[in-house]
Structure formats: C-alpha cells, structure tokens
Amino acid sequence: MTGWSEFILAGMLFLASHAIPSMPKLKAALVRGLGQRGWVIGFSLLSTALLFWVIFAAGRAPYVELWPQETWARWLVNIAMPLAILLGSFGVGAPNPFAFEARASGFDPVHPGIAGLTRQPLLWAIAIWAAAHLVANGDLAHLILFGAFALFTAMGLRALEARKRRQMGETEWQRLSARTGLIPGAALVAGRWRPKGWPSPTRLIVAVLVWVTLYHLHAPVVGVSPQP
Template identity: 55%
Template sequence: MGWTEFILAMVAFMVSHMVPSRPALRGALVARLGRAGYGAAYGLLSLLLLAWVIFAAGRAPFVPLWDQATWMRWLVNLVMPVVVLLACLAAGAPNPLSFGGRAEGFDPARPGVAGLVRHPLLWALLLWSGAHLVANGDLAHVILFGLFAVFAALGMRAIDGRNRRLWGAARWQALTTGTSNMPFAGNWRGWRPAWWRVLLAVVIWAALWHLHEPVIGVSPLP
C-alpha cells in the first residue's frame, strides 16, 4: 500500500494544480465561490494535498540512492527563507502573468513582484523541491521532489505559452516587457514590497522551522 498511496497522492496533487491554468474551470469556480472563497478553498486544498503527498512519501518503502551530507542540510536552510519570502510576496499580488496573482492593479511599467521574477510561486516551488531533492536521497523522495521540480519548470513555459496564445503577441509583449523568467532580470529596481508580506514571511519561516521536527519527524538543524 505504501507505493499505491504515494502514487495516488501525487496524481491528486498534480491534477489539482491544473485548475489555475484552466481559465474556464477557474472562472466557473470563482463565479460560484467568489474570488476570496476560491482563493481560500484552493489554498486549503493545496495544503492538505501537499501534506498528504509528503506523509505518503515517508510511508513509501525506503530505497536509498545516496547518503545525506551536512552541506545538504545547510543548502535547505539557506534556500527556505527565500522560498517562503517569494511565496508571501506573490500570493494575491497584482500579477496576471502567473497563477497565484490577480489582474487588478497590475501595471506593466511597475510590475512589482513580477518584475523580480515572472512566476514567483513556481520559482518558490522549484527552489523548495530542488533543495529537498538534494538532501533526501531515497527513491520515494527523489520521485516526489523531482516531479515537483519538473512541474515548476515546465509550468512556467506552459503558462507563458497559454497567455501568449490567449492575448496575442502584441499584448503579451506589452504586459511582459518589464518581467523575465530569470530572477532579477526584469524591472524590479525601485520596487518596495509591502512590509506586512515580509513580516508574514518571517513568521511562516519561523513556524516551519519549529514545526518541522514534530510534524515531519526530521530536524531541520544541520
């Protein structure tokens, strides 16, 4: 049952994350639940499915591929504050170019977090999964974090391609001129993120640090 549960959890998580990239389905859910209701429901579902995937990977048969070194733990600890900050800066911010953002209030001349990187939530997922992939050398976790990394990388290309088709080349160019898929390559200089988003990131990172061992069962300390 270990591998069966793990596969089911992964499929459920991946399928659920196709919803934001399907405008018709997302629009129908927003119309029924409201924007705030959709955001809350989708966020809760994502967290529950993510927790299921992580615990299912821990219950899968252990097949070692490489040993963990101390520097691998340091890598995770250095990357995680960046991951949490990116997620807090991106969630609900004006950014129609990627999921997790909103169209209202977006100014291509001052793209905000999209000027830092066009797909901040996907970059957060890529950094999180990449660092944890290095630090967890058993088969189930390599599959788990490897698929997340591939999902994030391909998701950027897929969303860009979809938006270019929907908007047309001229509008796409106008909206994305100050952004880039590479961090710090867009128009981010002079942008000042909201203080409460930075404070929220600090609180969430501290909570993750302290809850990692009692919840996940592994200490984050190097």
C-alpha cells in the first residue's frame, strides 16, 4: 500500500483511535479491563505508533506543492515546538479536572497549577505543533495532515469544555474554573491567576529532554532537518 491510499488509511485509524477518550463508556470499560496505568500506557503507545505512521505516510504521498517552504517558517517551527512541548510536559498527568490527559484528584481551585495557564494544555500543544508545521510545509499531503490536526483540535477544545461543564454542573464548574482560562494566558492577563512558586523541575527536565530528542531525531526519523 503506497501513495494516497496509505495516507488516508493511516489518518482514518489515527482519528478513530482518538475518538476513544471522548466516549466515556468505552473508556471506562477499557480502564476497568486494563487498569488506569495500563490504559494510559496502552493508549499512549497506540497513539504514538499511529502518529508516526500518518506522518511517514504523508511524506510518502505524492508531492503536490501549494506554496514554497521559507526559512522564516522553519524558524517559526523552532520557536513554537519548545512551547508546545512545555505545555504537554506540564499538562500530562497533572491535577486538572478539565483535561482528558490529566487527573481530577489533587486539584486545588485556589492554586490551579497548569490549569491556571490553560485548562487544555495538551490540546493547545497539539494545536501549536500542527499550526506551525502547517505553515512550514507547503504541499497538499501535509496541508491535509496538519490542517486536520488543527481543525480537530479546535473542535476538541470546544467539545471537551462543553462536556466537562455538563458533567460538573454550572455551580461546580464556576467554582473549579474561577482561576483558570481556556486560552493560554487569559486568566493571567485578566488577573484571575498568578503562578505560585517555581515550575516542577522534573517536568521541566522532561520537556528539555523531549525537545532535544525530537530535534536530533527529526532528520534521521522523519527525513527532514528541523534546522532553518
């Protein structure tokens, strides 16, 4: 299987797999069967494998140029990716009842942590990654790939927020979200939230290691150097 057919199949399977977290009954059944840790590990491995497949499939699809690749666009990616990785590193597994990648336990609405910066750090990380790569890659396959990621992430932000609000009820939602914001930095600018203390050094180290790893493996794995 080559060309557009592989790219379409990989994309459909990736999107189908990421519909699972938005299905509470199915996700609950998987968590019961695999355990919380097993669910997280299993879903993470599946997501990673499918993500790499759809990226490689986009690279193997027929090249149809829509706009030329520019040096400034590569700089944009190199500026955006550390921000995206930081959001993901501080969001995954953090106390945050609003995000699917986090945990509800341990959340303090007075000191909301990463939720004070944004209630959906991982979705924003994906959106930043997709938008930056969309600009830097000017061919049809990557427009479809990164455009789909950006579009579905935007839809996911709205849908997840609405579902969490319904589940919590308006009173509980207002109580828990009083010092948070959906748009990154909105609560900080509005004065509803101020950071307390220093960021977790462990999560910061993880973010740096992930960035270094992705930067150095981009050329040998993806086949394109991230250097401007």
